Amino acid sequence: xxxxxxxxxxxxxxxxxxxxxxxxxxxxxxxxxxxxxxxxxxxxxxxxxxxxxxxxxxxxxxxxxxxxxxxxxxxxxxxxxxxxxxxxxx
Numbered sequence: 001x002x003x004x005x006x007x008x009x010x011x012x013x014x015x016x017x018x019x020x021x022x023x024x025x026x027x028x029x030x031x032x033x034x035x036x037x038x039x040x041x042x043x044x045x046x047x048x049x050x051x052x053x054x055x056x057x058x059x060x061x062x063x064x065x066x067x068x069x070x071x072x073x074x075x076x077x078x079x080x081x082x083x084x085x086x087x088x089x090x
Contacts, residue, residue: 003031003075006082014042028059029071031081046083058084 005021012019021038025031036043048054052071059070060082066073075081 001025001077003077004080005031005035006080008083008085010085011042011045011083014045015039026074027071028061028066028073028075028081031075032071056086058086060084 001024002022003025005023007015007019007021009019015021016039021035023031023034023038025034032046036046046054046057053059059066059073061073061075062080063082066081
């Protein structure tokens with residue numbers, strides 16, 4: 001099973017500049033754990049100290065929001081997960 005995780009430009013510094021990483025898993029959470037196993041430094045950017053998604057992270061599966069319960073969202077072979085950031089400015 002191969003799932004593609006699309007990395008936001010802000011986080012590519014933690015994936016050696018790669019914008020798409022192939023991972024395996026049955027849920028978004030499994031896939032993100034697989035991503036972290038490949039690129040451990042991205043963990044603190046995506047997850048908080050309790051293992052939950054940081055509040056600025058948005059997850060999309062096949063361009064549809066995975067909210068709520070993003071980590072439990074099932075995925076299948078060929079799906080695309082996009083990690084995006086909620087940005088604010090002023």
